Amino acid sequence: xxxxxxxxxxxxxxxxxxxxxxxxxxxxxxxxxxxxxxxxxxxxxxxxxxxxxxxxxxxxxxxxxxxxxxxxxxxxxxxxxxxxxxxxxxxxxxxxxxxxxxxxxxxxxxxxxxxxxxxxxxxxxxxxxxxxxxxxxxxxxxxxxxxxxxxxxxxxxxxxxxxxxxxxxxxxxxxxxxxxxxxxxxxxxxxxxxxxxxxxxxxxxxxxxxxxxxxxxxxxxxxxxxxxxxxxxxxxxxxxxxxxxxxxxxxxxxxxxxxxxxxxxxxxxxxxxxxxxxxxxxxxxxxxxxxxxxxxxxxxxxxxxxxxxxxxxxxxxxxxxxxxxxxxxxxxxxxxxxxxxxxxxxxxxxxxxxxxxx
Ligand code: G3I
Numbered sequence: 478x479x480x481x482x483x484x485x486x487x488x489x490x491x492x493x494x495x496x497x498x499x500x501x502x503x504x505x506x507x508x509x510x511x512x513x514x515x516x517x518x519x520x521x522x523x524x525x526x527x528x529x530x531x532x533x534x535x536x537x538x539x540x541x542x543x544x545x546x547x548x549x550x551x552x553x554x555x556x557x558x559x560x561x562x563x564x565x566x567x568x569x570x571x572x573x574x575x576x577x578x579x580x581x582x583x584x585x586x587x588x589x590x591x592x593x594x595x596x597x598x599x600x601x602x603x604x605x606x607x608x609x610x611x612x613x614x615x616x617x618x619x620x621x622x623x624x625x626x627x628x629x630x631x632x633x634x635x636x637x638x639x640x641x642x643x644x645x646x647x648x649x650x651x652x653x654x655x656x657x658x659x660x661x662x663x664x665x666x667x668x669x670x671x672x673x674x675x676x677x678x679x680x681x682x683x684x685x686x687x688x689x690x691x692x693x694x695x696x697x698x699x700x701x702x703x704x705x706x707x708x709x710x711x712x713x714x715x716x717x718x719x720x721x722x723x724x725x726x727x728x729x730x731x732x733x734x735x736x737x738x739x740x741x742x743x744x745x746x747x748x749x750x751x752x753x754x755x756x757x758x759x760x761x762x763x764x765x766x767x768x769x770x771x772x773x774x775x776x777x778x779x780x781x782x783x784x785x786x787x788x789x790x791x792x793x794x795x796x797x798x799x800x801x802x803x804x805x806x807x808x809x810x811x812x813x814x815x816x817x818x819x820x821x822x823x824x825x826x827x828x829x830x831x832x833x834x835x
Contacts, residue, residue, distance in 0.1 A: 519828075520553055520554050521554040521555065521824075521827060521828055521831055522553075522554055522555055522556040524828065524831035524832045524833075525556055525788065525831055526556060527833075528781065528831065528833065530781065530786065530787060530788040530789070530831075531556055531557035531594060531596075531749070531787060531788025531789070531790070532554070532555055532556055532557065532788060532789055532790075532827075532831060533555055533556070533557030533558060533559055533593075533594075533596060533788060533789070533790030533791070534551060534554075534555045534557075534558060534559070534790060534791050534792075534793065534794045535558075535559045535560070535561040535598075535752065535790065535791070535792045535793050536551065536558045536559065536560060536561060536584055536587075536794075537561045537562070537793075537798050538560075538561075538562070538563050538580040538583065538584070539798075540794075540797075540798055541583065541584060541587060542583070544797075546818045547794060547795065547797075547798075547818070548587075549818075550794050550795065550814055550818055551591075551794050552591040552593075554794075555593060555794075556592065556593055556594065557593055557594045557595070557596060557640075557788060557790060558584060558587070558588050558593050558594075558595055558596070559595070559596040559597075559598045559751070559752075559790055560580070560581055560584050560595075560597075560598055561792070561793070561800075562580075562605070563580035563581045563583075563584055564581045564597055564598055564599070564631065565598070565599060565602070565605040566600075566602070566605060566606050566607055566610065566627065567605045567606060567607045568580060568581070568605070569581060569631060570607055570610075570627070571607050572607070572609060573607075573609045573610075573613075576630075578634065581635075585635060585638050585639075588638075589638070594640045595635070595638060595639045595640065596639070596640070596641050596642075596643070596751070596790060597631075597632070597635060597639040597641065597642040597643065597683070598642075598643045598646070598688070598751075599642075599643040599644070599645075599646040599688065600627065600628050600631065600632070600642060600643070600644050600645070600646075600672060600676065601624060601628075601644060601645045601646065601660055601668065601669075601672045602645075602646040602647060602658075603647065603656065603657075603658030603659060603660070603661075604647075606659065610623065610659070611659065615663075616663075617663045617664055620659065620660070620663050620664060621664060621668075621671070624660065624664075624668065624671070624672065624675075625671070625675050628644075628672060628675040628676050628679060629675060629678075629679050632675075632676050632679035632680045632683065633679045633680070635680070636679065636680040636683075637680070637682065639680070639683055640682075640683060640684060641683060641684040641685070641686055641717075641718065641747075641749070641787070642676055642680075642683050642684070642685055642686060643686050643687075643688035643720055643751065644672050644673050644676045644685045644686060644687065645669050645672055645673070645686075645687045645688070646687075646688045646689070647688070647689050647690065648661065648669065648687070648689065649689060649692075649698050649701050649702060650698070651691060651696075651697065651698055652697050652698070653697040653698050653700055653701030654701070666705075669687070669705070669709070670709060670712065670714045673685050673709070673714050673715050673716055674714060674715060676715075677715035684717040684718050684747060684787070685715055685716060685717050685718070686716075686717065686718040686719060686720045686747075686749070686751075687702065687705075687706065687716065687718075687719055687720065688719075688720030688722060688751055688752075689702060689720070689721075689722060690722040690723075690724055690752070692719075692721055692722075692737075693721045693722075693723055693725075693730075693731050693734045693737065693738075694731035694732075694733045694734060694737060695731075695733040695736065695737045695740075699737055702719065703740060703741065703744075706719060706741065706744060706746060707744060710744060710745070710746075716746065717746065717747055718746050718747030718748065718749060718785075718787065719741045719746055719747070719748055719749075720749050720750075720751035720752075721734075721738065721748065721749070721750050721751065721780070722750075722751050722752035722753075722792075723750045723751070723752060723753040723754075723776055724752060724753075724754055724756075724792070725753070725754070725755045725756070725772060725776065726755070726756055726808075727755055727756065727757045727765050727768050727769045727772060728765075728768050728772065729772075730755075730772045730775050730776050730779070734775075734776070734779040735778075735779040735782055735783060738779060738780060738783045738786070739783045739784075742783045742784050742785040742786070743784075745785075746785060747785045747786075747787040748780060748783055748785055748786050748787070749780070749786065749787045749788055749789070749790070750776060750777070750779075750780045750786075750788075750789040750790065751790050752790060752791075752792040753773075753776055753777075753789060753790065753791045753792060754791060754792045754793065754799065754801060754811035754812055755769050755772050755773060755776070755811055755823065756801045756805055756808040756809065756810070756811040757769060757808065757809065757810045757811065758807055758808055759802075759807060759808065759809045759810060761809075761810040765810075766810070766821060766822045766823070767822055769810075769821075769822065769823045769826070770821075770822035770823050770825055770826035771826060772823075772826065773813070773823045773824075773826035773827040773830060774826040774827070774829050774830040774835075775830070776789075776830070777789050777826075777827055777830030777831060778830050781830065781831070789827075789830075789831075791812060791813060791827070792811075792812075793811075793812045794812065794813075794814055795812055795814035795815065795816060795818055796809060796810050796811065796812050796814065796815050796816050797816040797818075799811050799812055813827055
């Protein structure tokens, strides 16, 4: 992929951060043959750079500002970031015409300072809408104008700084019917093509995605998305990729995942795993942590084994800030690092999934 070689070269020529130098010294004691470049290759981002793909993490604004152990792991291991909440509509325009870009700008600046790309998330979604929009009783024509203006403003603001946008998020029900939302109910399915066209006009270089969950397997929902994607491409709509969120339960990575991603890739679309986490009933046993490690490897290989896989993003860095326990009662331990930033077996699984020789 074009960004790869350049990114790899940039990384190889950049001085290692102090923490990495410290780790390098420690690693060199055990493995004297390691060179600085070889050490860099043993981080997640080192492997990803070497393959020309992204390894990303969803980033919360609060730990980004206040937790140096968090940013140390983030910057050492990941070459891509996604704003967990900071680019959503309720965050950037809490009152009509009253914008707050502080958290989103902070992440974009952080990424730029640490050689990371930014995935933009998300422009047209049913959730995390500000109340002025949700409760505004706008007409279809007003909503159309509001959505266009939102996309123009946000994509325009980060033009050249966001390499891919989740333009449309979570538009299907599990049975493949269109999910009810402010956009779907008032504007009909045509809002999807419009949103993609507006985003493309605002930043022609950004890759534009439809993103969803429970579409990793070959099922009714992914079939419906496949049909929609095919139609959008036939209509010349600028759709460039499909984001497979991949919020999994331990031991349940779908067996049809790779074949399913391949059929989208075969349409000429990029495929990306965009929100990977693998939750475990708490407390997690050592068997479950080992299974989770195998699952991280399988899930990442299911994407990287497909021609147009652009990369993998995990939905958080450490279990300390994961959304899982707050939403799935009794579950947790879903991410590669534990709450004290020790790498879990899941880290090794993900690392082995990225390492073509493992
Ligand atoms: O910003 C408010 C804050 O003002 C308020 O004081 C506080 C009190 O609860 O809530 C804050 O909002 C929270 C928001 O995250 C920002 O921290 C919401 O309560 C909380 O529900 C929200 O959760 C996010 C969730 O999306 C909302 O839908 C999670 O952090 C985030 O991880 C999650 O991410 C989604 C993806 O965008 C799409 N795919 C599924 C994924 C997991 O649900």
